[in-house]
Amino acid sequence: MVTLNVRTSERNQLVDITDQVGKAVRESGISNGTCLVYIPHTTAGVTINENADPTVKRDILMMLGKLVPVSREFRHAEGNSDAHIKATLVGSAVRVIIESGDLVLGTWQGIFFCEFDGPRSRRVHIQISSN
Numbered sequence: 736m737v738t739l740n741v742r743t744s745e746r747n748q749l750v751d752i753t754d755q756v757g758k759a760v761r762e763s764g765i766s767n768g769t770c771l772v773y774i775p776h777t778t779a780g781v782t783i784n785e786n787a788d789p790t791v792k793r794d795i796l797m798m799l800g801k802l803v804p805v806s807r808e809f810r811h812a813e814g815n816s817d818a819h820i821k822a823t824l825v826g827s828a829v830r831v832i833i834e835s836g837d838l839v840l841g842t843w844q845g846i847f848f849c850e851f852d853g854p855r856s857r858r859v860h861i862q863i864s865s866n
């Protein structure tokens with residue numbers, strides 16, 4: 736397992752980690768297999784989406800904020816239930832195919848660490864398996 740450290744700077748933020756994940760894959764020496772990207776946090780997640788036009792990540796965060804507003808009805812005393820719910824909606828893991836030693840991603844796809852309760856120092860676990 737490889738662990739990346741991600742330092743976020745906003746409460747809600749999508750951080751493109753495609754290059755770091757690709758580097759971990761290349762350094763593993765595994766040519767064909769799968770790469771699991773797992774987030775060990777309850778108020779952050781991971782997703783694959785467009786990394787070409789930055790307005791896409793802005794729109795994703797804007798609409799997640801509308802879907803899950805901060806509510807007085809939340810009972811969780813920490814005051815960050817919106818972040819917990821967003822993390823559950825986005826999910827804690829993605830799996831990507833590895834072929835010829837590199838990630839198989841679509842032209843416009845990137846892997847994003849999703850921060851919902853930053854700024855914080857976060858971890859991303861990567862497990863690379865061969866076929």
Ligand code: ZN
Pocket residue numbers: 811813814815816819
């Ligand atoms: Zn909490």
